[in-house]
Amino acid sequence: MLSRGSEWRRWEPHIHAPGTVMNNQFSGPNAWGDYLTALEQATPVIEAIAVTDYYVTDTYEEVLRHKAAGRLPSAKLVFPNVELRLDVATAKGGFVNLHLFVSPEDPQHLDELQRLLSRLQFNVMQDRFDCTRADLIRLGKKADPNITDERAALAYGANQFKVNFQQLREVFSESGWAKKNILIAVAGGATDGTSGVREAADQTIRREIEGFAHVIFAGSPAQREFWLGQKDLGPDEIRARYGGLKPCLHGSDAHKLDDVASPFGNRFSWIKGGLEFDALRQACIDPDGRAYVGEQPPRSAMPSQVISHVQIADADWAITPDIPLNHGLVAIIGARGSGKTALADVIAAGSDAISPSGWNADENISPSFLARARKLIGDASTTLTWGGGATVTRALDGSDANGHMTFPRARYLSQQFVEELCSAKGVSDGLVDEIERVIFKSHSQDDREWALDFAELRDQQISRFQQAREREAEAIADISDRIATEFEKESLVTTLTTQVGQKKKLIADYTADRAKLVVKGTEAQVTRHTRLSEAAQKLRNKIQSFGNQRRTFVALQDEVRSMRATGAPEMLRQAQARHANSGLDAKQWEDFLLIYKGDVDKSLTAYIAWADGEVRKLNGVAPPPGDPNVALVPDIADLSTLPLAPIAAEMTRLEALFSADKVVRDQYAALTGRIAQENSALQTLETRLADAQGASARRKDLQTERDDTYGRVFEAIINEQSALAALYAPLMARLAASSGTLKKLSFSVRRIADVQAWGSVAETELLDRRKTGPFYGRGSLIAAATEALKPAWETGSAADVQAAMTAFMARYLRDLLSHAPFAPTQQAEFRAWSKRFAHWLFGTDHITVRYEISYDGVDIRKLSPGTRGIVLLLLYLALDDSDDRPLVIDQPEENLDPKSVFDELVALFVAAKAKRQVIMVTHNANLVINTDADQIIVASAGPHPSGGLPPITYVSGGLESAEIRKAVCDILEGGEAAFRERARRLRVRLER
Incomplete structure (x- = not known):
C-alpha cells in the first residue's frame, strides 16, 4: 500500500439528483444522462459526492447503480446525504435544515439508516407518522386528500414532515451505529439555517443545534473564520460553547441541471485526505487543516520546492524502491532498525543536503544509515522527482556529493547535525551561526546593502562606530600621555624654583668675584664692560632661539618627506580598507590622498634661510684690530642696535685695560664667560619654571578634554549597540507579536562590562596591594568599581558614564596613587607607571557589545541540549521564512519528554507544513497525530543477513486510513490514546 496520503480533493457535499423528493427541476428524457455527464465534466474534478435527498435515499441508490455501470469514474467515494427539516423556524419563514452524512463503509448502511429514521416521528392531525417512505406518503395523502399519486404524496408529505430536534438527539445518542457511521451537518444560512434563528427565545436551541452538528454548511470566509475561532470568539470559546471547532462545507444544492457542480461564486468544497469517509471525520477533528471552501485549495509549498517522488535504484535491500511523497508533512515511523533514517538519508543525499562531515562520519558511531552502510551500498543511487518536474540522480555512496556545481536543495537536520549544534561547543558556534543566518534572512534584500551574510552586514552597520571608538581611544591614550607629562612638570616647580635661586646666587657670586679683579682707575671701563656683557648675553639668547627654530624647520623637512613617501599613502590604504564598499576607483581614491595645503617645501626652505640670515645679522662682522686705546664702540652708541661681533671685540679691548697682569686679565675674561654661561642656563631654567x-x-584643561573624549568613546559604543539592535529589530518585532512557544524566544543587545578583568589588570600589574590603604589586598578595587562604575558602563548614557568616572576619580584617585609601586621621586619609573595607569583607568577594552539569545528567560548558553534542540526547531520551523526548501528532520523529539513535544513542537510543525514540505523521522505519537501528518510512511526491515543490508519495506497513507492508524497505534507508544483524545470532544469515531 503506497499513496501520498492526505491530499486536497474536491468534494460535492450537497447535490440533489433527478427525481429528488422536493423541488425536482431535472427534466427531459435523458435527465440522468445529462446529470451524470455534468458531474463527470466538472472542473475541478469532483472525486467525492454526497447524493442528497429529503428523508429517503432513492436517488443515492440510483447513482450507485449508474456508477456500477461505469459512470462517474473519477468519483471514488459516493455516500448518502439525508436532508431533514427541523421543527425550528427561521425569521424568513423557513425551517432549519439538518443533514445526515452517512458512511457507506457498512454494507448494511441503508438498512441501518432506514431503521434509525423510522424512530423519528411527526405528530399531527391526531396521528403519528414515522419517518419512513410509507408514512411520508400516508402523511401527504392525509394532509391533501386530493393527492392520489404516491410520488406526489411523498413530496407533499416530506414537505410537511418536521423533525423534533430533541427527539433526533436522543435517537442519535442511543444508537451506537449512528455515532459510528453518521456525521451531522447543519445549514448556516439565514433562510434555512441557524443564522435565521434570530428570536431571543430561540437562541438556546440555536446553540444546541450548532453544538450538535459536526459540520456547518456555509460558503462565506466570515463563517469559516468564525467556526475556526478566528473571528468574534477564540478557539477555546468556540470549543466551550459549541463542543469544538467546525469545518465549513459548501455544495451546489443543485435541483436542476444548470446548477450541477456549480456552487454560487465557485465556492467549491475541498477536503484533504483520501477518498474515504474517514477523511471527512478527520476534517471534523482538524477543520482548519483539512477543510476549505474556495475556487482553489489552500496553497502550501511551491511545486518546484517539493519532492514528489523518491526512487532507489540498484539496491536489493530496497524492497520498496518507488515512494511517492506528500507536499505537506510526511512522518516516517517504524520500529528501531526498521529503515526510518535510511529513507531520510536517501532523500537528503538526493537533495545534496548531506554535508562533507556527514558523508565522512565514523561508520562505527554515526547514527547515519549511509555512513554505517558505506561499505555495503555498492552502486545504489536515488532519483528525486520534484514537483516542478525536474529529476536529480545521486549516488548513495557520496561519490558525486558536494560538487562545485551542487547546492543543498533541502535542509537536513540529521541526528548528528542536531547533536553538533546543540552540544556545549555548538552553543557558541553552529547554533549561533544558524541564528545569525536567520536574522540575516529576516532583512529584505534592499536592507542587506549587498552583504552576503550576517557577519558582513553586521560589520557594515557597526564598523563606523568601532572606528570612532578606536580613534577616541587613541586620543585618550595621547591625552593621558600629555597629562602625565604635565603632572611631571608640576612636580618640578619646587625643584626648578630652587635651581633658579641657586643659579641667581651663583651668578651674583661670580659677578662679585669679577668686581674684585678691577684695577683702581678702571671702574668706568668695568661699568662699560658690564653693559656690553648684558647686551651680548641678549644677542646670544636670540641667536640660540633662532638656532632652535632652524633645527625645527630642518626636522619638519624630514617629516614632510616621510609623510609624502610613506605616511600619507599608508593612511590612504587604511581608509580604503575601512571603506571597501565605497565603490570608488583608484583615480577617485587619489582625491583622498592627504597633501599639504601650501607649498611647505618652499616655505621651510625660506624659513631656514630666514633663520640663517637673522643669525648672521645678530652675529655681525668683527671690526679689524686697531689702537687698543681707541674704543671700537662709541660710548654714545645704542647697544641694542649693534650685532654681537663688535660688542664682543669691544669687551675684549676693555678687558685688556683692566690690569697689566695677564693672569688677572685671564681671570676676568674667564669669569665674564662663566657669568654669560650661567645667565644662559638661568634663562633656560626660568623658561622651564614658567612652563611648569x-x-x-x-x-x-587636558583632563576635561579627556573626560569629554571618554564620553565620546561611550557614544560610539552606544551607537554600536543601537546599530546591532536595529539588525535584530525585524525578528524581535515578530517575536514580540507572537504567542505560545515562539514568544519564549527573545533577542537582546547589551553592553557587558567585565569589571573583574578590568580590576584584575590594576591589582596584578599596576598597584602595590601590599601597601596599607583602601585597596590593600585583592578584590577591593573590583568591588568599588562594580558599585560606582558598572551600572553606568552597562546601562548609562555617555554623559552618565562620564559623570560616573569623574566621581570615581574624585573619590579614589588619591587612594589609587598611594598604591603606586614607585615613589614620585623615582621620576623615570613613576613616569612610565603613571602613563600605564592612565591608559588602564580610561581604557574601554573591557566593554563589549554583545547580543544575547534567551529562551524562556534563560540565556541560550545555559540551556540543556534538549531545550537548545527546541530553539533550533523554532528557527527552522517558525522563523526561517526565507527558506522554502524541504525540511528533513531525523527524530526532533530526542531529549524531550512527551509533554514538551506536545507543548513546544506540535504547533510549530502545523504552521511549518503550510509553507514548506516537512519530512520527519519520529517515534512520538503526538508528532504524528496532533500535527495531523499528511502522509505516514511505515518502515519495516527483515532479518539482517551476514555481510549485507536487511530488506527494507515501506507502506504509506494518510491518517484517514484505518490501516495506517493501526500501524501508528502498534508502533508508536501512546498512539491509541492520542487518537481517542483527539476525537473524544467531537464525538467522531476513528477505528483502529
Whole structure:
C-alpha cells in the first residue's frame, strides 16, 4: 500500500439528483444522462459526492447503480446525504435544515439508516407518522386528500414532515451505529439555517443545534473564520460553547441541471485526505487543516520546492524502491532498525543536503544509515522527482556529493547535525551561526546593502562606530600621555624654583668675584664692560632661539618627506580598507590622498634661510684690530642696535685695560664667560619654571578634554549597540507579536562590562596591594568599581558614564596613587607607571557589545541540549521564512519528554507544513497525530543477513486510513490514546 496520503480533493457535499423528493427541476428524457455527464465534466474534478435527498435515499441508490455501470469514474467515494427539516423556524419563514452524512463503509448502511429514521416521528392531525417512505406518503395523502399519486404524496408529505430536534438527539445518542457511521451537518444560512434563528427565545436551541452538528454548511470566509475561532470568539470559546471547532462545507444544492457542480461564486468544497469517509471525520477533528471552501485549495509549498517522488535504484535491500511523497508533512515511523533514517538519508543525499562531515562520519558511531552502510551500498543511487518536474540522480555512496556545481536543495537536520549544534561547543558556534543566518534572512534584500551574510552586514552597520571608538581611544591614550607629562612638570616647580635661586646666587657670586679683579682707575671701563656683557648675553639668547627654530624647520623637512613617501599613502590604504564598499576607483581614491595645503617645501626652505640670515645679522662682522686705546664702540652708541661681533671685540679691548697682569686679565675674561654661561642656563631654567608653573592649568584643561573624549568613546559604543539592535529589530518585532512557544524566544543587545578583568589588570600589574590603604589586598578595587562604575558602563548614557568616572576619580584617585609601586621621586619609573595607569583607568577594552539569545528567560548558553534542540526547531520551523526548501528532520523529539513535544513542537510543525514540505523521522505519537501528518510512511526491515543490508519495506497513507492508524497505534507508544483524545470532544469515531 503506497499513496501520498492526505491530499486536497474536491468534494460535492450537497447535490440533489433527478427525481429528488422536493423541488425536482431535472427534466427531459435523458435527465440522468445529462446529470451524470455534468458531474463527470466538472472542473475541478469532483472525486467525492454526497447524493442528497429529503428523508429517503432513492436517488443515492440510483447513482450507485449508474456508477456500477461505469459512470462517474473519477468519483471514488459516493455516500448518502439525508436532508431533514427541523421543527425550528427561521425569521424568513423557513425551517432549519439538518443533514445526515452517512458512511457507506457498512454494507448494511441503508438498512441501518432506514431503521434509525423510522424512530423519528411527526405528530399531527391526531396521528403519528414515522419517518419512513410509507408514512411520508400516508402523511401527504392525509394532509391533501386530493393527492392520489404516491410520488406526489411523498413530496407533499416530506414537505410537511418536521423533525423534533430533541427527539433526533436522543435517537442519535442511543444508537451506537449512528455515532459510528453518521456525521451531522447543519445549514448556516439565514433562510434555512441557524443564522435565521434570530428570536431571543430561540437562541438556546440555536446553540444546541450548532453544538450538535459536526459540520456547518456555509460558503462565506466570515463563517469559516468564525467556526475556526478566528473571528468574534477564540478557539477555546468556540470549543466551550459549541463542543469544538467546525469545518465549513459548501455544495451546489443543485435541483436542476444548470446548477450541477456549480456552487454560487465557485465556492467549491475541498477536503484533504483520501477518498474515504474517514477523511471527512478527520476534517471534523482538524477543520482548519483539512477543510476549505474556495475556487482553489489552500496553497502550501511551491511545486518546484517539493519532492514528489523518491526512487532507489540498484539496491536489493530496497524492497520498496518507488515512494511517492506528500507536499505537506510526511512522518516516517517504524520500529528501531526498521529503515526510518535510511529513507531520510536517501532523500537528503538526493537533495545534496548531506554535508562533507556527514558523508565522512565514523561508520562505527554515526547514527547515519549511509555512513554505517558505506561499505555495503555498492552502486545504489536515488532519483528525486520534484514537483516542478525536474529529476536529480545521486549516488548513495557520496561519490558525486558536494560538487562545485551542487547546492543543498533541502535542509537536513540529521541526528548528528542536531547533536553538533546543540552540544556545549555548538552553543557558541553552529547554533549561533544558524541564528545569525536567520536574522540575516529576516532583512529584505534592499536592507542587506549587498552583504552576503550576517557577519558582513553586521560589520557594515557597526564598523563606523568601532572606528570612532578606536580613534577616541587613541586620543585618550595621547591625552593621558600629555597629562602625565604635565603632572611631571608640576612636580618640578619646587625643584626648578630652587635651581633658579641657586643659579641667581651663583651668578651674583661670580659677578662679585669679577668686581674684585678691577684695577683702581678702571671702574668706568668695568661699568662699560658690564653693559656690553648684558647686551651680548641678549644677542646670544636670540641667536640660540633662532638656532632652535632652524633645527625645527630642518626636522619638519624630514617629516614632510616621510609623510609624502610613506605616511600619507599608508593612511590612504587604511581608509580604503575601512571603506571597501565605497565603490570608488583608484583615480577617485587619489582625491583622498592627504597633501599639504601650501607649498611647505618652499616655505621651510625660506624659513631656514630666514633663520640663517637673522643669525648672521645678530652675529655681525668683527671690526679689524686697531689702537687698543681707541674704543671700537662709541660710548654714545645704542647697544641694542649693534650685532654681537663688535660688542664682543669691544669687551675684549676693555678687558685688556683692566690690569697689566695677564693672569688677572685671564681671570676676568674667564669669569665674564662663566657669568654669560650661567645667565644662559638661568634663562633656560626660568623658561622651564614658567612652563611648569602653567602645567596645572594645562593639565586641568587636558583632563576635561579627556573626560569629554571618554564620553565620546561611550557614544560610539552606544551607537554600536543601537546599530546591532536595529539588525535584530525585524525578528524581535515578530517575536514580540507572537504567542505560545515562539514568544519564549527573545533577542537582546547589551553592553557587558567585565569589571573583574578590568580590576584584575590594576591589582596584578599596576598597584602595590601590599601597601596599607583602601585597596590593600585583592578584590577591593573590583568591588568599588562594580558599585560606582558598572551600572553606568552597562546601562548609562555617555554623559552618565562620564559623570560616573569623574566621581570615581574624585573619590579614589588619591587612594589609587598611594598604591603606586614607585615613589614620585623615582621620576623615570613613576613616569612610565603613571602613563600605564592612565591608559588602564580610561581604557574601554573591557566593554563589549554583545547580543544575547534567551529562551524562556534563560540565556541560550545555559540551556540543556534538549531545550537548545527546541530553539533550533523554532528557527527552522517558525522563523526561517526565507527558506522554502524541504525540511528533513531525523527524530526532533530526542531529549524531550512527551509533554514538551506536545507543548513546544506540535504547533510549530502545523504552521511549518503550510509553507514548506516537512519530512520527519519520529517515534512520538503526538508528532504524528496532533500535527495531523499528511502522509505516514511505515518502515519495516527483515532479518539482517551476514555481510549485507536487511530488506527494507515501506507502506504509506494518510491518517484517514484505518490501516495506517493501526500501524501508528502498534508502533508508536501512546498512539491509541492520542487518537481517542483527539476525537473524544467531537464525538467522531476513528477505528483502529
